[in-house]
Each structure stands twice: as structure tokens, then as C-alpha cells.
Amino acid sequence: MEQRKVMEIKNVSMIYHTLDGETEALKDISLDIYEGEIVVLVGPSGCGKSTLLSIVAGLLKPSSGKVLINGKEVKGTNKDVGYMFQRDHLFEWRTILQNALIGLEIQNKVNDETIAFVENLLETYGLGEFKNHYPRQLSGGMRQRAALIRTLALQPEILLLDEPFSALDYQTRLRIADEIGTILKKEKKTALMVTHDIAEAICT
Template sequence: MTANAPAPKLQVRDLHKSFTTPAGVVPVLDGISLDARSGEFISIIGPSGCGKSTLFNILTGLLSHDAGTIALDGQQLRDLRGRVGYMLQRDLLMPWRTVLDNVIVGLEVRGTPRRQSIEQAREYLHTFGLLQFQDSYPKALSGGMRQRVALARTLLPDPDVLLLDEPFSALDYQTRLFLETMLVETVSRKGKTVVLVTHDIDEAIALSERIFVLSARPGRLKSEHRIQLDTRSPLEARHDPRFSGYFDLLCQELDIQTGQAEKVAA
């Protein structure tokens, strides 16, 4: 970063985390450093158990870190609690609440008047094709529709940064492509900064501007790759002539044989 360049939206420097177990101390993160510019979409990939979800739990304040720094807009913080939207693989919708009431829960916690919350929520429900289901309960929805509700709930409080922990991994491929497209269009339009954790190399390339590769536990930053494709469309990106080159390179980074890549990504 040059002297005149703006500070990254999100900056993590030399982050360390270990867990104490009956068998001894287990290091999980060993000096992780990464950053994301305002409005940038980045992904983090790595072997299972390398600390990707632990990193997210530290950023959201669910876990404390042992050493290192976290900064948002150049301001050093202990964590990003209240400043980020966090979406997981499971939608975690409350079954006793309607779609509309699930979406507005973040604004309720914040104390936003209900009428204002509903008005804002309906804009997202309309955008995501869910407005006609606003009075339905989660049990009446398909898996893809539930994840759309979860995405709307994550975006509605207008967080500074979105942390997405494999949010589409349990969905079929067609539904995943649809939600990836919806995600990219929405965050691009609203200028959101996004950090995605995924095991799916294909997904990481199609969605990201940069990809950070972590080593096996304890997680260390192994490499960083800038993805330069001619489109931001997740579907069209997969047909870009450079896509396969990035795919092969990342498979090599993760020590995956090309013939096994499809199985590992799934």
C-alpha cells in the first residue's frame, strides 16, 4: 500500500490463536495477515481444520485471539462485533417467526421502529423474489428460499463487512448459481465488502477479486492470488478462458490432484 493509498476496509495482521486441550496446547492460527478494500469481494480457502471458521469467530467477537491486530477503516478494534453481517451454511431461521419477522430481527435488536424495519425488509424480499412469502413460516420454504431469507436478514442491518462461511455449500448446483448471482449483484450495487470462506475452488474463483490460500493447521497464509476475469457474473466467469488456469493453480496450492478437484470442491 502506497503512502497516499486509503487504508483497507478490513485489515488483519499477524493473528494468532491456540486452544488448550487435555492433550496440550493446539495452535490453530499462526500469524494470519490479510486485508480487503472497500467494496472488494475476497475469498479464503484452505484444507479442513486450517482455522478459517476460527478466524471468522474471532472477527465477530465469538472468540478472543491470542495476538495480532484487527482494524476497520484504519481503526484498530478488538473485534468487529456489531459491525459485520455473519452468514453461515445453516440458515438458522427461527421456525416460530414468519419470513418477514426473521428478516427484521437484526433491526429489532438495534431498536429500529417496526414500521421502518418492515418497509426496509420488504425491499429486500421483493429483490430476492420472496415478497409473496413474507407471511410464510420457514418450514414451508425450500432450502434455497431459506438461504435467500438468511441473506436478506444478513444484509438488512447494512453491515460494514459481510462474512460468509460456506453459505451455499449445502445447496444443489443450480440453486447455488442463482444465489451466487443474487449475492454478487446485491453487494456490488450496495458497495459491500465481502469475505467468503469456502471449500469450493470453483466458487471462490467465480466470485472473488482476490483469493487467500491458507496452509494446513496451524493456519498460515500460504499465498494470495488476484483473480482477473472479464465479468462479475458467476455463471459467465466459469466460461472465461482464464478460469481453468486459476482452478489448476489453486488445486496445486492445495496439493489437490486435478482429477480429484471436483470431488474435493463439492
Template sequence: MGFLSVKDIHHVYFTKDQATTALEDISLTIKEGEFISLLGPSGCGKTTLLSIIAGLLKPTYGEVLIDGKTIEKAKSDIGYMLQQDYLFPWKTIEENILVGLQIMNQETDQTIKKALALLEEIGLNGVEKSYPKQLSGGMRQRAALVRTLATNPKILLLDEPFSALDFQTKLKLEDLVSDTLKEYHKTAILVTHDIGEAIAMSDRIYLLSKGPGKITKVFTIPECLRNETPFDARQHPEYSNIFQQIWEELDKLETNPEH
């Protein structure tokens, strides 16, 4: 059994007039410290699956286990990072990064000290008393990362956290997040539309088909890419080969959803 186990997930959305199957027969296992990505056409259920793993949505059928515990018992083990930073504009950066600790009743001198040290570690020293509006988008996402990591979650769920950023900032933040997660040996699941981002950051990529979402293929990223930073991985000769393979599979899914 893996550290994270997703078993036979099936999910149906019901409205007054119809039932729509969003996910069908989704099973996967992730080892501790692994970074995986969910990739697929729009409407393939990537975010629905992430919400189920987070315990925000109860699946119609199936279960998710983290370290052998059900999601209900393991919610404190999960950190969630979204496309928007959702920092409170009326709170300083220091106050924002401590919010999770306060909610989970984990705020101690030691956890505050660790959160502030992490803020400095990712290049945000000196902004503790600043407000979100005084920072760039990339800096705000860094602060959001610190807030997420401050509660020491075992698993990070990343829902397109870089997609609202300009390309240069996005590349820098990919490296920062990748290095930070490796340093703290965190397990991570990334939802993205960006093939390059998935290749550069992941150990494995799960490709989902469109409506209902099923796992159609799993790509294991070669070790020569996994040993590089995301930025350097994009420059590696093997990168373009696997990009082409995934592109072709995605193209088949877009033109022939039943593939």
C-alpha cells in the same frame, strides 16, 4: 491501511493436555467493496479466522481493525451468514428478517420498509407471512441474506453459505448474492472448500496451509472474470487456467503440509 485490516493474528487452542496452534502470522488487508475468499485444506483454520474477524473469538495475539476501529467497537458493522439459515421456525419470514433490527434496536418504519423491499428484490415477494418450513432451502437462504443485510452491515462474513444446497440452487444463489453485494457496495469474506465458487465470486483468494494455518499464496482473480456474474465466470476460458493453478497449489498443501 485497508478498510479491513487483519494484523499478525496468531491463535492457540488450549486443552488440559496440549496446546494446538490453529493460526500463525496471518495478516491481510481488504479494501471497501472487495470480495475475498479463504481457501485451504480441512483443518487450516479458515472458520477460526472468520470467527476472529467477527469478534466471536479473541485471538491469542494480533488484532483486527474495521475502518480503523477495533472489533469490540465495530461489531455492529458485521453481518454473518452461515451454512444453515438458522431461521426461527415459529416466526414468519417477515418476523425472521426483522430479528436483527430488533436485537440492535434499529427497528423503525423506514428500516422495516427497506427490509421488505429487499425481500421483494431478491424474489421472495409474497412469502412474508409464510413459515420457514414452507420454503425450499434456497428460499430460506435468501431470507437469511435479507436478515443479514437488513441491519446494513459494512462487512459480510460468509461461512460456506451455499454448501448445503443442490448445485443448481447454489449457482443461482451465488449470482444473487454477488449482484446484491455489488449493488450495495458491501465488503465480503467467504470461507469455502469449493475452488470454483471462490474463483467465480472473488476479487482475491487467500490460500491457507494446514495446521497451523498460514497464508501461503494469494491469487488475484483476472478482471475479465470479476466483470462477469459467477455463473458466466465459470464459462470463461480464463476460469479453467486459474482453477488449475489453485488446484495444483492445494494439492501440494494436502500432500506436503510444510510446503
């Protein structure tokens, strides 16, 4: 059976204009990603990786080129796309369950069914007994897992991961990269991740 193409990045370029002149962040980037693929882009800091994710997420408009999600051009944010940032951005005054539900709260979708779905995710991925704990009571790796579950709670088809393990120590980073790669495969998600670390990319 032929794989379905879910993301098309077509000749995307991005130029930032400042008082000092122009900075070319991206030049003529093209990439196709198919359903169920986990694609990792590796490059040094400042090479435009995060800019590309922001364009795919609809947070930035490219200077030229376009991005298509499921055949439709990206014109703004899209509920089919979830974004996981470099830091977990968990709210310290909310429990892990409350943090995981925050996206659903914003979308006014908290009900018995969605709460049960999120609790099941927490249970499945080793955070069930910590759901009433606060972020400060969790290790860095567990916090990142909680942040991923918060993203998965919205049931996006595609996940964008922007160096999501960079705040962790090296050994934890590799272990969590492996864990999150396993979660993405188990949940049958398509993902585009950027990192500067080749070992991290391989583990995912």
C-alpha cells in the same frame, strides 16, 4: 480515487489449548480488504477458516496479532460487521418477514422505516411474495437468500460469510453463490467469505 481500506488483519495467530496440548489453528495471517471488495478464502475443513472469521467478528480474541475495522482495533462485536453462518438458522415458527426483522428487534430498531427497508430488500431479491410464508415453505436457496436479507437488514458495512451454501446441493450452491455475489455487489458491501469449494468461490 484511492480505495479505502476497511479491514486489516495483522499477523493473526490462534492457538487452542486443550488437555491434550496445543493446537495451532492460525499462524501469522495478514490481509488487507478494501471497500467494495469480495474476498474469498478457500481451504479444506479444519484449516482455521471459521476461526479467522470469528476473530474478525470479535467473537474470539487471537493469541497474537490484531484486526482493525476502519482503523479501529476489534475488541468485541461491531455493528458494522454482519455474520452469515453455514446454516440459515431461520426460526420455523416465524414468517420470512419476521425472520428478516429479528436482528432489528433485538436492537429495538423496528419501525415503519426499517420495516419498509426490509420489505424492499425482500421484493428486490425475489422474496416479496413469500414474506408471509414460513421457512419450511421455501427452497434451500430461498432460505439462504432470506438469511442474507436478515443480515443486510442491519445495514452492516462488512459481511462475513462462513461457508453459507454448504447445506445446499451442488447445483443450487453454485446458483445461489452467484446470486448472493450479485446482491453483495448491488448493495455495495465489502465481504470476506470462506469456503472449501473452489467453484463456489469463483461463482461468488
